[in-house]
Amino acid sequence: MKKEKIKNLSNQFFQEIQTVQSEDQLFQLEKKYLGRKSEFIGFLKSLKNLAPEERKQFGRLANEIKKEITQKLEEKKKELIEKSFDFEKESLDVTMPGRKKGVGHLNPISIVRYKIEDIFSRMGYEVADGSEIETEFYNFDALNIPAHHPARDMQDTFWLQQKIKNQHPKVKREEERLAMRSQTSAGQVKYMEKHKPPFRIIVPGKCFRNEATDTTHEHTFYQFEALVVGENINVGHLKFTAQEFFSQFFKQKVKIRLRPSYFPFTEPGFEFDITCTVCHGKGCSACQGGGWLELGGAGMVNQNVFEASGYPRNKYQGFAWGFGIERLAMMKYGIDDVRLFHSGDLRFIKQF
Ligand SMILES: [Zn+2]
DSSP states (O other): OHHHHHHHHHHHHHHHGGGOOSHHHHHHHHHHHHSTTSHHHHHHHHGGGSOHHHHHHHHHHHHHHHHHHHHHHHHHHHHHHHHHOOHHHHOOOTTSOOOOOOOOOOOHHHHHHHHHHHHHHHTTOEEOOOOSEEEHHHHTGGGTOOTTOGGGSTTTOOEEEEEEEOOOTTOOOSEEEEEEOSSTTHHHHHHHHHOOSSEEEEEEEEEEOOOOOBTTBOSEEEEEEEEEEESSOOHHHHHHHHHHHHHHHHTSOOOEEEEEEOOTTEEEEEEEEEEOTTTTTSOOTTTTTSSEEEEEEEEEEOHHHHHHTTOOTTTOEEEEEEEEHHHHHHHHHTOOOGGGGGSOOHHHHTTO
16 A cells, blocks of 8 residues: 555656756645655655554665655756756857956046145145136135236136125125136135135136137136245245156156246246156257246235235245146147047047
8 A cells, every 4th residue: 555655656756747847847846745744755754653664664665766756856957957058148258358348537637636636735735625616806806916907808707697796895896796717826815814824735626718729728727726825935945846746747857947927916926837858858849949848827926915815914925826737638648639638539538
């Protein structure tokens, strides 16, 4: 009886497994025959109630059958996995070249800006933030740029249509015009109103000018302003600091040349040159044979600017400059058209 039953169960299993098509069906079948509550396992458990001789006999048979079933399940599992595996599709050709992942690029302006911030931070400078929209007072009056100065008229400055009610005690007008700042110096007085010397800061950021664009002019460009104020600051500090910065930036020893110039917010003011980074001063096409490269304006802070900030006259001295970040990037990477920076041309960006 028992022998028959166990044989029947086994036959039943071998028949059922023929129809199995999926791993899930196989799992159900395994549960049905070898699960804890299955008939077969229940049968095996009942053997312990038999007399020792009978138990021995059936035990061996039952274990053999269990082994067969287990083995068959394993085989079927392997078969199903192989069937589901598409070797054409899944096989790996290790000789194929890898697929490169696209990685974002920093605009060279950002690369240069971070480099500038890095060098000045190590020299103990604070990196300050200005605003891109300034009142007429901060962008012009406070910088000692007189009301009739051509820079104020529509040709050079982007004025906003919106005006605000004046809240600055030093301004006589009732309403203030708002401008897209035309230089980072616009942040100088704002900073000085809130901080007492001594301090040294750089202010990197976007500036805007309403002018025609060409290979060296853009309506939107980046400057970094440096401003150092204390009681004993002189032109020597300006020269040394600039020399130190540019030498680190261009990774070569550069010399500085100052030529007298005029900016309303400096006294004295200078045009600022460094030795050519290509020929080191010998003369080449990059410097048109002169050995020097023009970098921008610099100077000692005009006492009128200190006065506009609320500092007493002649108590402090300071130096300041505003250099173009694009200009530095163009020199560093040999870029010949400033308009490329904002062109959004990926072929340009991807080179950096
Ligand atoms: Zn040169």
